[in-house]
Amino acid sequence: MKKTEATGENxxxxxxxxxxxxxxxxxxxxxxxxxxxEGDVGATTGHAFIGIxxxxxxxxxxGFHSAAGLPENxxxxxxxxxxxxxxxxxxxxxxxxxKEPYDDKMVYHISQKQYDKIKAYADxxxxxxxxxxxxxxxxxxxxxxxxxxxGLKLPPQPLFHNPAAAVLGIRVYGKAQxxxxxxGQAAAKILGRFSSTRKISKDILQxxxxxxxxxxxxxxxxxxxxxxxxxxLRKKMAGGR
Amino acid sequence: MSKQxxxxxxxxxxxxxxxxxxxxxxxxxxxxxxxxxNKLIDDCQxxxxxxxxxxxxxxxxxxxxxxxxxxxAVSPEYEWAAEILAxxxxxxxMKIDALHDALAAVEALAQTENEGDEHxxx
Numbered sequence: 001m002k003k004t005e006a007t008g009e010n011x012x013x014x015x016x017x018x019x020x021x022x023x024x025x026x027x028x029x030x031x032x033x034x035x036x037x038e039g040d041v042g043a044t045t046g047h048a049f050i051g052i053x054x055x056x057x058x059x060x061x062x063g064f065h066s067a068a069g070l071p072e073n074x075x076x077x078x079x080x081x082x083x084x085x086x087x088x089x090x091x092x093x094x095x096x097x098x099k100e101p102y103d104d105k106m107v108y109h110i111s112q113k114q115y116d117k118i119k120a121y122a123d124x125x126x127x128x129x130x131x132x133x134x135x136x137x138x139x140x141x142x143x144x145x146x147x148x149x150x151g152l153k154l155p156p157q158p159l160f161h162n163p164a165a166a167v168l169g170i171r172v173y174g175k176a177q178x179x180x181x182x183x184g185q186a187a188a189k190i191l192g193r194f195s196s197t198r199k200i201s202k203d204i205l206q207x208x209x210x211x212x213x214x215x216x217x218x219x220x221x222x223x224x225x226x227x228x229x230x231x232x233l234r235k236k237m238a239g240g241r
Numbered sequence: 242m243s244k245q246x247x248x249x250x251x252x253x254x255x256x257x258x259x260x261x262x263x264x265x266x267x268x269x270x271x272x273x274x275x276x277x278x279n280k281l282i283d284d285c286q287x288x289x290x291x292x293x294x295x296x297x298x299x300x301x302x303x304x305x306x307x308x309x310x311x312x313x314a315v316s317p318e319y320e321w322a323a324e325i326l327a328x329x330x331x332x333x334x335m336k337i338d339a340l341h342d343a344l345a346a347v348e349a350l351a352q353t354e355n356e357g358d359e360h361x362x363x
Contacts, residue, residue, distance in 0.1 A: 177345070186304055
């Protein structure tokens with residue numbers, strides 16, 4: 001489990017990102033080592049959900065699912081299920097995931113205000129759930145969007161949001177944050193040195209490629225050149241006397 | 242193209258070359274100025290093709306591309322870079338953030354795997 005440090009002055013509440021590893025990320029001999037995964041639908045794809053704990057220690061857990069997971073849809077064939085999942089035609093629902101298993105979690109200490117923001121978002125999504133779409137509207141995206149309401153730094157997600165990436169994200173979080181920080185410093189340097197309004201066109205770039213490289217004339221080059229010219233002029237004048 | 246634009250673009254390329262030399266000394270050491278300029282312009286064109294048209298936006302992409310292995314464009318491991326750059330759902334700021342996120346994750350994962358290998362060797 002990774003735990004973040006409190007950054008605010010008053011952070012009596014908590015927000016937790018829970019992730020269940022997809023089956024492919026667990027060596028077969030360890031499949032049931034942490035918990036029994038037989039018959040657990042989420043064990044194949046993995047799952048992500050969130051919990052928010054109020055100042056009295058009461059946790060409310062929210063998770064986004066496809067309606068395909070509901071008991072009344074148990075008879076739908078796998079082919080139809082997959083087609084619906086990919087096309088985004090499946091209804092989604094936000095449920096109470098307090099009994100859901102998980103392998104990794106990340107705990108954030110948050111303020112009351114941050115707690116309220118996450119709760120408001122999660123409750124709204126529960127009331128008006130979006131369609132479930134495997135790449136752009138899945139459990140991880142819901143969890144991330146909810147946590148982002150509080151401005152939390154979340155584990156990196158290469159490509160689309162999915163449980164596998166979230167699991168990896170949590171496991172490499174510390175290292176990835178350090179690398180991201182370095183990249184952020186480089187970006188800040190660039191934003192400080194280069195214009196954010198001046199545009200460079202394709203034509204100009206093509207023209208510049210044709211031209212041979214030349215030394216740019218900065219202030220130093222110009223002063224050096226003037227000094228050289230002045231010295232030559234003085235020498236000439238002295239010789240003429 | 243006006244003389245003013247041409248001069249500004251030349252100054253931009255010059256400053257960008259200085260930036261690359263100071264940020265990536267190992268990669269630029271064996272390149273002469275002509276080769277460096279041409280690679281820089283190629284990378285700027287890649288940035289431009291994906292909607293990064295201001296000096297700073299272009300340099301954010303250039304800086305990112307220089308952090309990838311030389312064969313990134315044909316390496317399946319780095320397909321995500323082209324996919325993010327071409328994404329129609331993200332603006333430039335989001336794309337840079339996503340590229341940095343992905344690179345950070347890939348590098349962190351590689352570090353973790355290397356540490357694992359070292360432990361296995363022990």
